[in-house]
Amino acid sequence: RARVAVVISGEGSNMAALLYASRLPDTATEIVLVASNNPDAAGLALAEAEGVPTWSLSHKGLTREAFDDALDDALTAARPDAVALAGYMRLLTPAFVARWRGRLLNIHPSLLPKYRGLDTYARALDAGDSHAGCTVHLVTEDVDAGEILGQVAVAIRPGDTPDTLAARVRLAEHQLYPATLAAYVSRFQDAAWIEARLDELASPLPEVS
Numbered sequence: 001r002a003r004v005a006v007v008i009s010g011e012g013s014n015m016a017a018l019l020y021a022s023r024l025p026d027t028a029t030e031i032v033l034v035a036s037n038n039p040d041a042a043g044l045a046l047a048e049a050e051g052v053p054t055w056s057l058s059h060k061g062l063t064r065e066a067f068d069d070a071l072d073d074a075l076t077a078a079r080p081d082a083v084a085l086a087g088y089m090r091l092l093t094p095a096f097v098a099r100w101r102g103r104l105l106n107i108h109p110s111l112l113p114k115y116r117g118l119d120t121y122a123r124a125l126d127a128g129d130s131h132a133g134c135t136v137h138l139v140t141e142d143v144d145a146g147e148i149l150g151q152v153a154v155a156i157r158p159g160d161t162p163d164t165l166a167a168r169v170r171l172a173e174h175q176l177y178p179a180t181l182a183a184y185v186s187r188f189q190d191a192a193w194i195e196a197r198l199d200e201l202a203s204p205l206p207e208v209s
């Protein structure tokens with residue numbers, strides 16, 4: 001199974017979805033670490049209760065480089081094949097992104113390329129869109145702009161507020177992320193796929209047994 005580290009900042013409901021999906025029979029993934037920049041993140045306590053190794057370090061008072069270096073060390077020690085950002089609310093340094101390229105995924109609460117960044121629900125409502133949604137994508141230096149791996153559209157209902165919409169998008173996220181992650185890491189066993197993407201994958205190449 002592919003070793004996956006999950007990086008969170010808050011509630012961690014997507015992390016929980018990834019974790020419980022990894023415990024279904026015949027899954028492609030194993031959660032080997034939950035890491036956070038917020039030692040009080042609720043998701044850390046859940047991971048601990050479920051017996052998953054955790055790591056946290058407050059980013060406060062650290063430069064972005066110093067924090068990302070510490071996160072990188074913690075991830076490297078866990079030897080993940082893929083790293084899943086799940087409600088990680090900080091920008092990453094270009095060096096960190098390069099270090100994990102091709103193996104670093106994120107979930108974003110909009111139908112990218114629409115509404116990169118924050119306040120995606122209010123922006124979709126203000127625009128009068130018929131649908132909001134969520135996207136799993138590869139992380140590149142440009143925020144929320146990497147290759148799209150999967151999306152689910154969520155209908156906007158009359159009377160929706162950012163909060164009511166967010167709650168339904170979250171349900172869709174919990175389906176999308178585990179399925180998309182599993183499909184992506186399964187490609188790590190495909191020698192031809194890896195060969196075709198050598199320039200887009202961080203070294204050492206993922207090894208999945």
Ligand code: GAR
Nearest residue numbers: 010011012013014086087107108109
């Ligand atoms: C999720 O909706 C995720 O898409 C979003 O934060 C929420 C985290 O919830 N991520 C971003 O906005 C990233 N820019 P969770 O902690 O319960 O998984």
